[in-house]
Amino acid sequence: xxxxxxxxxxxxxxxxxxxxxxxxxxxxxxxxxxxxxxxxxxxxxxxxxxxxxxxxxxxxxxxxxxxxxxxxxxxxxxxxxxxxxxxxxxxxxxxxxxxxxxxxxxxxxxxxxxxxxxxxxxxxxxxxxxxxxxxxxxxxxxxxxxxxxxxxxxxxxxxxxxxxxxxxxxxxxxxxxxxxxxxxxxxxxxxxxxxxxxxxxxxxxxxxxxxxxxxxxxxxxxxxxxxxxxxxx
Numbered sequence: 427x428x429x430x431x432x433x434x435x436x437x438x439x440x441x442x443x444x445x446x447x448x449x450x451x452x453x454x455x456x457x458x459x460x461x462x463x464x465x466x467x468x469x470x471x472x473x474x475x476x477x478x479x480x481x482x483x484x485x486x487x488x489x490x491x492x493x494x495x496x497x498x499x500x501x502x503x504x505x506x507x508x509x510x511x512x513x514x515x516x517x518x519x520x521x522x523x524x525x526x527x528x529x530x531x532x533x534x535x536x537x538x539x540x541x542x543x544x545x546x547x548x549x550x551x552x553x554x555x556x557x558x559x560x561x562x563x564x565x566x567x568x569x570x571x572x573x574x575x576x577x578x579x580x581x582x583x584x585x586x587x588x589x590x591x592x593x594x595x596x597x598x599x600x601x602x603x604x605x606x607x608x609x610x611x612x613x614x615x616x617x618x619x620x621x622x623x624x625x626x627x628x629x630x631x632x633x634x635x636x637x638x639x640x641x642x643x644x645x646x647x648x649x650x651x652x653x654x655x656x657x658x659x
Contacts, residue, residue, distance in 0.1 A: 430458065434465055438475070443485045444498050446478055446506040478548070482506070498548075504534070507547060513538030513557055514568045516575045521583050526576055526594050529584040537562060537575065558617045570611050573599050574618055577625045581655075592656040596629045608638055616645050624652050632659040 434452060441447050454462055466483055469475040475483040476498075484498055508514055517535025521527050534550050537557040544553045558578075559571055573595060576583065580591035603611065608630070615626045623645050630639035 430454075430461070431465060434462060435469075438469070438485065441485065443487045444502055446482055446484045446498065446502060448482050478506070500550075503548060503550060507534070507550075507552060508536060508563070511536050511538045511542065511554055512540065513554065513562055514571065516572055517553075517555070517579070518584060520572055521576055521579075524572065524576065525598060526591060527583050527585045537571070559614055567610075567614065570607070570614055574611070574615055574622060574626075578618060578622045580625070588655040589657065592625065592629070596632055600629050601633055605635075605638075608635060612638060612642055615642065620646055620650060621652060621654070624654065625656075628654070628656075628658045 434454065437452050438447075441451065449459065449462060452462060463481075466475060467477075470477045470483060474485070476486050477483050478498075484502075486498075504515055513536045515534060516537045517533070518527065518529065518531035519534055522530055532551060534552050536552065536554045538554050539557050539560060539562065541554040541556055544551070546552065557571070558574070559567060561567060562571060576591060576595055580586075580588045583591055600608070600611075611626065612630075615623050623642055627639050627642040627646070630636075630642055
């Protein structure tokens with residue numbers, strides 16, 4: 427039992443300070459789950475670990491200035507939350523970072539295939555929304571998904587108009603995409619609502635990508651009428 431204890435403690439020691447971990451990050455036999463839970467609880471009571479929520483802990487960083495234990499960084503909170511919900515951060519927080527709005531979000535939005543109810547995590551208000559890509563944790567796709575999310579949310583991004591978002595997405599992103607990247611955007615956009623596909627088609631027309639615009643338009647019913655509050659070129 428002592429060797430088992432030492433093994434688990436060594437695994438914990440090898441996890442970087444400030445990094446949130448769960449049972450899944452430790453290697454042990456399934457029949458030892460209860461023993462590991464007791465050990466983690468014990469380490470938490472001693473102050474060696476900090477408990478975030480049930481089954482989630484981190485080793486706190488110690489301040490060199492005598493300020494005691496340092497809290498986990500926001501980036502690490504985000505990493506844990508996106509892993510927990512199997513999704514990616516989107517919404518107003520990201521739109522601010524993308525230069526689409528100057529307003530700062532008070533709620534963190536995570537896109538996931540399995541949305542859950544609004545909850546609070548440490549000092550963060552967290553909501554989840556539907557992801558329109560089953561491979562939404564693929565790091566190479568997330569930047570494109572965020573652009574499509576911004577188009578989807580253009581009516582609701584604070585401190586902006588639909589015309590603002592349309593112009594900014596077009597000039598800051600679409601205008602700089604390669605043809606291969608534009609084709610990737612089209613593939614992803616096919617899973618989004620018709621209004622998003624309509625806006626993507628309009629942007630492709632504005633940047634003189636007629637062939638790609640036609641491909642995007644094929645995903646729309648010719649009889650559908652849209653009330654879009656922006657003007658194309």
